[in-house]
Amino acid sequence: MSGILNSSIGRKFAMALSAFFLMIFVLQHFAINLLSVLSPDTFNEVSHFMGTFWVVQFVIQPILIIGVIFHFVMGFVLEIKNKKANGVNYVRNNGAANSTWMSRNMIWSGGFILVFLVIHFIDFWFPEMNTKYIVGDMSGLHNGEFRYFHELQEKFVPIWRVALYSLGFVFLALHLLHGFDSAFQSVGANNKYTKGLKGFGKAYAIVIPVGFIFIALFHHFNH
Amino acid sequence: MNLTLKIWRQKDSNTKGQMVDYKVTDISEHMSFLEMMDVLNEQLVNSGEEPVAFDHDCREGICGMCSMYINGEAHGPDRGVTTCQLHMRMFNDGDTITIEPFRAAAFPVIKDLVVDRMSFERIQQAGGYISVNTSGNTQDANSIPISKHAADEAMDAATCIGCGACVASCKNSSAMLFVGAKVSQYALLPQGQVEAAERVQNMVAQMDLEGFGNCTNTGACEVECPKGISLENIARMNREYLSANLKG
Numbered sequence: 059m060s061g062i063l064n065s066s067i068g069r070k071f072a073m074a075l076s077a078f079f080l081m082i083f084v085l086q087h088f089a090i091n092l093l094s095v096l097s098p099d100t101f102n103e104v105s106h107f108m109g110t111f112w113v114v115q116f117v118i119q120p121i122l123i124i125g126v127i128f129h130f131v132m133g134f135v136l137e138i139k140n141k142k143a144n145g146v147n148y149v150r151n152n153g154a155a156n157s158t159w160m161s162r163n164m165i166w167s168g169g170f171i172l173v174f175l176v177i178h179f180i181d182f183w184f185p186e187m188n189t190k191y192i193v194g195d196m197s198g199l200h201n202g203e204f205r206y207f208h209e210l211q212e213k214f215v216p217i218w219r220v221a222l223y224s225l226g227f228v229f230l231a232l233h234l235l236h237g238f239d240s241a242f243q244s245v246g247a248n249n250k251y252t253k254g255l256k257g258f259g260k261a262y263a264i265v266i267p268v269g270f271i272f273i274a275l276f277h278h279f280n281h
Numbered sequence: 282m283n284l285t286l287k288i289w290r291q292k293d294s295n296t297k298g299q300m301v302d303y304k305v306t307d308i309s310e311h312m313s314f315l316e317m318m319d320v321l322n323e324q325l326v327n328s329g330e331e332p333v334a335f336d337h338d339c340r341e342g343i344c345g346m347c348s349m350y351i352n353g354e355a356h357g358p359d360r361g362v363t364t365c366q367l368h369m370r371m372f373n374d375g376d377t378i379t380i381e382p383f384r385a386a387a388f389p390v391i392k393d394l395v396v397d398r399m400s401f402e403r404i405q406q407a408g409g410y411i412s413v414n415t416s417g418n419t420q421d422a423n424s425i426p427i428s429k430h431a432a433d434e435a436m437d438a439a440t441c442i443g444c445g446a447c448v449a450s451c452k453n454s455s456a457m458l459f460v461g462a463k464v465s466q467y468a469l470l471p472q473g474q475v476e477a478a479e480r481v482q483n484m485v486a487q488m489d490l491e492g493f494g495n496c497t498n499t500g501a502c503e504v505e506c507p508k509g510i511s512l513e514n515i516a517r518m519n520r521e522y523l524s525a526n527l528k529g
Contacts, residue, residue, distance in 0.1 A: 061482075061486075061526060062522075062523070062526045065485055065486070065489055065522070066455075066457075066485065066488070066489050066493075066494075066495045066496070067485055067518070067519055067522045067523070068526075069495055070495060070496060070519065071519070071523060136495050136497070139494065139495060140452070140453035140454070140455075140494040140495055140497070142386065142492075142494075143385065143386050143387065143453060143454040143455070143492055143493055143494030143495075144384065144385065144386065144452070144453070144454050144494065145384055145385055145386035145388075145389075145454070146384055147384070148350060148353065148381055148384055149287070149289070149300055149379060149381060150352060150353040150379040150381070151353045152352065152353030152354050153353075153452065153501070155353065155354055155358070155504070156354065156450055156499075156500070156501040156504035156505050157452075157499040157500055157501040157504070158499070161497065161498065161499035161500065162452055162499060164497060236498075236499075239498075240497065240498040243498045243512065243515070243516055243519075244496075244498065244519060245519065245523075246516045246517065246519040246520030246523065247516065248512060248513045248515075248516030248517075249513075249516075
């Protein structure tokens with residue numbers, strides 16, 4: 059097994075597995091966020107459940123954090139290794155003739171997503187961890203009501219934050235436009251279903267980030 | 282047509298190279314790219330200069346020797362052709378054409394446009410073969426039933442001529458299309474399945490040892506491959522490799 063993990067194919071496989079996990083996480087995150095538009099009460103209840111259920115907090119959340127760190131670290135490690143394999147750069151290289159911008163710039167879109175994630179953690183995750191595990195308030199209440207929906211709306215009042223989040227999701231879309239079907243190729247899934255899968259991947263890569271942007275804009279204009 | 286050529290000149294593997302400009306005149310659009318290079322070299326020899334070193338052999342797209350990176354693409358702007366099959370009609374009178382060697386740490390420049398592609402040979406030696414008793418009583422290959430579909434797919438993979446355009450085009454200098462093709466051409470046939478697990482493990486290990494990069498599925502290799510080798514071969518290699526390792 060150590061041979062697999064040290065091989066180029068093993069690293070691709072590990073990247074793909076962490077990508078699948080993150081894509082599923084993004085989908086469920088989007089589904090819960092969408093509830094804030096459709097039904098604030100349900101959003102509050104689901105948020106409270108996710109924020110207090112021990113399996114989510116102490117099993118899934120650590121796995122998620124490890125998955126995120128692994129995906130970023132491995133991405134940068136592979137980039138360094140690939141640069142080393144390149145040798146001398148071409149004087150003239152017409153990359154656009156044979157590949158998409160997204161596929162050639164995964165490290166840049168990924169890097170910007172990392173910056174966005176740091177901001178996102180400072181905005182939401184760190185305050186949440188502070189309230190629950192440092193202050194010790196697990197009630198999820200503020201002035202006798204669930205605080206989650208109110209906190210979410212407050213965050214999207216400043217237009218600069220909405221713009222920043224929208225930009226973050228544009229980079230997520232660019233990353234997913236190549237990453238979705240690339241992950242399937244890496245695990246060896248290239249067959250008669252690939253064409254359909256690519257279409258689904260493109261839809262996923264556009265609908266989910268646009269949906270997140272819509273939610274941010276919705277709360278900005280409906281505060 | 283009259284052309285300006287910007288060509289990578291490098292005396293040997295230890296010397297730093299640079300781009301040098303040349304003018305060629307009266308080039309026929311019916312010439313192949315290599316014939317145009319022959320005209321340039323004749324011109325250089327007549328003027329007492331060192332001709333440009335470049336690889337070539339069969340000049341009919343079979344041997345995989347020609348290896349130039351022309352105007353930012355392996356084997357030039359045409360599709361499904363090697364440099365020797367590239368015709369000057371793809372260019373316009375007055376064009377400036379940039380000609381560089383294939384670039385990859387695993388393909389060091391020997392001289393000018395000639396690169397050392399022995400790393401491919403070493404990968405082949407690591408497992409790109411089947412063990413057959415050739416002592417005189419060899420079984421007729423046609424006596425083993427093979428489905429049409431498998432035979433076609435194996436043949437498609439076997440058309441890889443090992444030119445290295447996949448590596449040259451890849452932003453990561455990955456050799457996975459080449460190795461994927463070589464693994465596939467045997468894995469698809471009953472004769473190759475006996476050593477399939479060992480083959481893929483050894484060839485991938487050698488590929489990594491040679492210093493080729495990691496595939497990030499940009500698909501540039503497939504587009505630039507003169508033989509149209511499909512990315513499906515990389516996916517098959519990935520499956521073969523993972524399966525071989527998980528089975529132990």
